[in-house]
Amino acid sequence: MITGDLRSKIDRVWDAFWSGGISNPLEVIEQITYLLFMRRLDDLQTLAEGKARVTGGVIHDPVFLPGQAHLRWSRLKNQDPEVMYQTIADEVFPFLRGLGADGSTYSEHMKDARFTIPSAALLSKVVDLLSDIPMEDRDTNGDLYEYMLSKLSTSGTNGQFRTPRHIIQLMVDLMAPTPKDEICDPACGTAGFLVAASEYVRDKHPNALLDATQRTHFHRSMFHGYDFDSTMLRIGSMNMLMHGVEAPDIRYRDSLSEGASEDSDKYTLILANPPFAGSLDHESVAKDLQRVVKTRKTELLFLALFLKLLKPGGRAAVIVPDGVLFGSTKAHKELRRILVEEQKLDAVVKLPSGVFKPYAGVSTAILFFTKTNSGGTEDVWFYDVRADGFSLDDKRNPVEANDLPDVRERWATRATTERDRARTEQSFTVPKDEIVAQGYDLSLNRYKEVEHEEVEHRPPLEIIAEVEELEAEIAEGLDELKAILS
Secondary structure, three states: OOOHHHHHHHHHHHHHHHHOOOOOHHHHHHHHHHHHHHHHHHHHHHHHHHHHHHHOOOOOOOOOOOOOHHHOHHHHOOOOHHHHHHHHHHHHHHHHHOHHHHOOHHHHHOOOOOOOOOOHHHHHHHHHHHHOOOOOOHHHHHHHHHHHHHHHHHOHHHHHHOOOHHHHHHHHHHHOOOOOOOEEEOOOOOOHHHHHHHHHHHHHOHHHHHOHHHHHHHHHOOEEEEEOOHHHHHHHHHHHHHOOOOOOEEEEOOOOOHHHHHHOOOEEEEEEOOOOOOEOOHHHOOHHHHHHOOOOEHHHHHHHHHHHHEEEEEEEEEEEEOHHHHOOOHHHHHHHHHHHHHOEEEEEEEOOOOOOOOOOOOOEEEEEEEOOOOOOOOEEEEEEOOOEEEOOOOOOOEEEEEOHHHHHHHHOOOOOHHHHOOOOOOEEEEEHHHHHHOOOOOOHHHHOOOOOOOOOOOOHHHHHHHHHHHHHHHHHHHHHHHHHHO
């Protein structure tokens, strides 16, 4: 976690952006992202030069050609602020926009990069900050970027791009990604799910990255993200880079359009919090998704998309609004029927309504399912999360109450001892037959039972005697009061 001097430096730069006229946190992060990318390019060139010196060979596909040395971060950071500002504005950004030829996602996303830092003084402050950070330290890089992204969660409407990190971590922990997985988030935003999955694999399977084939898979073909916001693509790509994933597949795509069809049956794990934007233009939605579920509701279309993208045996953990669980339209019911009858619905974890505050109070749940194309649902595990470690108001301050560790613990026993839990508990399982009988309703309250406390009633004569005694005391008190007044 970023603390102390480094955190205060970032806060000062953030304040400088604000006072300099850039108040949109997305734009602040985007400008810092460009500068981080510039430094990364210089580091890559330096590594290539060192390798060429040791081997006596030549640099293949150099980033900087002869005559472009003045565009490198190591040169620029020592320039006079005004000279640095003009060089970056007039030469470096055109250079970045022309880098798309190498086919990397980072280069692709830089094609429409714009330099909007308003002054040489502000640029100099930011460059000094970034120059102080050891880029070879993956943890520091990741923490830096996470801290910057955390600014989005307090930025009003921009916060829609960010799922709380502890909720992402819960979903990743329950899904337990393996080094052989191909992981996708079709609405990736800042790539929070993909970053958390990559960190999980590093922590739980450290030896996997020692194998050359597996290492290549981790850096180039394990992580896939789509978004149709170019700013998000740049930020998401850099977030992955800062967390040590060299070339993730993060690309521009409207996931619900026809273009996503090429990735059918491709992924083994989907982690996502798709947008709940209401309705889409019917004509723009992929026809194969409409054949699965005829609707314009984005949350239902995304669920149909996830089923299409997963390989048989592939798993998914996705956040949905509560309406998906009990909606009465034909499309809602049909999608729930498909999950229960044709696939394997594993669990429904209900989240408290304050999880996405301060920018949304919507009630949500996490659906966990496995694509089988042949059914397999036997019992569905339900958990009612009442506290997530933070206050459920707009402030979202840390609090002691937190059910998430219990969710992790009970998840492991959902097919064994959890089946013996009473419906009055926070977690319990429900047989498939009962869900079918309820019209595939997946709302937890449909199956939860309320524990009634037995009230012990006193004998009526005893209560009457007490009332009479009380009346006598009141009458006596009134007589005393009258005597005093007279």
